[in-house]
Amino acid sequence: MGEFYFDVRWANIVYEDHVGVELAGLAQAWSWALRDAQLLVDQATFDDWEDVWLEVRDARRRQVATVALASFRTESERLNQSTIPLEK
Numbered sequence: 001m002g003e004f005y006f007d008v009r010w011a012n013i014v015y016e017d018h019v020g021v022e023l024a025g026l027a028q029a030w031s032w033a034l035r036d037a038q039l040l041v042d043q044a045t046f047d048d049w050e051d052v053w054l055e056v057r058d059a060r061r062r063q064v065a066t067v068a069l070a071s072f073r074t075e076s077e078r079l080n081q082s083t084i085p086l087e088k
Contacts (some may be wrong), residue, residue, distance in 0.1 A: 003059040004029040006036055011051040026064060029056050033067050041072040 001024060005017040023029050039053045049069040056065040 001025075002029075004032070004064075005053045005061070006033060006059040007057065008040070009053040009055055012086075014055075017057075020059075029058075030065055033065060037069050038072055041069055068086045 003020045003071055004023050005020040007017050008015040021032065023032060032055050033054050039047060040052075049072070052069040054067040054069065055063055056067075058064050079086070
């Protein structure tokens with residue numbers, strides 16, 4: 001078990017997670033970060049994710065992972081890109 005923190009970095013501004021969450025380990029923290037990143041992209045009111053990152057820190061406050069939010073698509077983008085069978 002370990003404590004992990006999920007900060008949001010937008011260019012040179014960092015919104016620090018001061019609460020953290022207790023998770024089984026780094027693998028679970030990575031899964032948590034991916035879910036958080038997708039939720040942020042889905043719920044945001046803007047589209048430019050180029051300079052936005054989710055940074056994962058451990059109990060010692062060391063950065064252990066980063067997730068680029070630009071690599072995620074919004075829910076509407078995912079729906080628009082889903083496969084639709086073509087009529088023959």
